[in-house]
Amino acid sequence: MGRTLLVHSGRENWRAWQKEYAPDHDLLILDPANSDFAAPTRCLLIQQGKVTATWFTGAIQASRSPLALLVGMTRLLPLAGENLIVIAPPVSLTPISKQILLGIAHQAAWDEIHIPSGHGCREWPWPIGPEEMEWEEGVPPLVRTAQRQSRWLELLENSELHEVWLDQVRLEGVRLGSGQAVNGELDDAICEVSGGVLLVVTDQELDDQDVSVAMDHAHASRSILVRPSKYVGLICSLALESGEEIGLGRIHSFDLQKRLMRVSSPAVVPAPVKVLKIGALRVEENGKESETQAPWTV
Secondary structure, three states: EEEEOOOOOEOOHHHHHHHHHHOOOOOEOOOOOOOOOOOOOOOEEOOEEEEEEHHHOOOOHHHHHHHHHHHHHHHHHHHHOOOOOEEEEOOOOOOHHHHHHHHHOOOOOOOOOEEEOHHHHOOOOOOOOEEOOHHHOOOOHHHHHHHHHHHHHHHHHHEEEEEHHHOOOEEOOOOOOOOOEEOOOOEEEEEEEOOOOOEEEEOOOOOHHHHHHHHHHHHOOOEEEEHHHHHOOEEEEEEOOOOEEEEEEEEEEEEOOOOOEEEEEEEOOOOOOEEEEEEEEEEEOOOOEEEEOOOOOO
């Protein structure tokens, strides 16, 4: 079979087909909502039924982190064997879905591309002609949500607290840590400016005059005020300098005064964290997915 790109709509049971026709193939799962093998929000490489490599995307929707998804594919694809099935994110007839799916399709040379029977994506400019497939119906959305909650509970129950000092790591995925520090204008706050936007992380009540003076000093045209509590609950990844994941986690607390985030993760303490990748998905302590943070608002 060689290398196969499997495009599904999110409603099909592709696992049953894979177990019957290609049980020994490696799997590269690019659907960040998938929780068949591990907690979601990641690209997963599965070899002999086990997760052997991961890449963090930070959301369960591919459209919220398309760049991270493509980077994950680029990083994990060379680690896979020649007999490989790549599971794409669910396809829909939207511009962003088309862009993501065709971006994936042009990252490798495929022997086969499978798409859902009767789906309008057949007319898209695939690198090779796709084969329409009819798969049996998968589980309902509520069941998939419950499966993800179970994975999050499993992760949190097996976690330890890691202390991540912000002056010792690089942050990715959020506005915090991406700008130039603005010092001396506001007490008890982290202030950064990037792209003409002043980010202020504080628990203090600020009046308009305080913010206006800080914006003038930073040459900013607008500001974003964020409470430290907005970071609590966000899914994250403890990573090495290379971006390789040490462990998936959840931000447990943020001590603004100490510039310290405590992260719940199954990784062994102490972990050599050099990069903290912060996602958009917020998960409660009971494993329930509560919301997806809008891009670049924290």
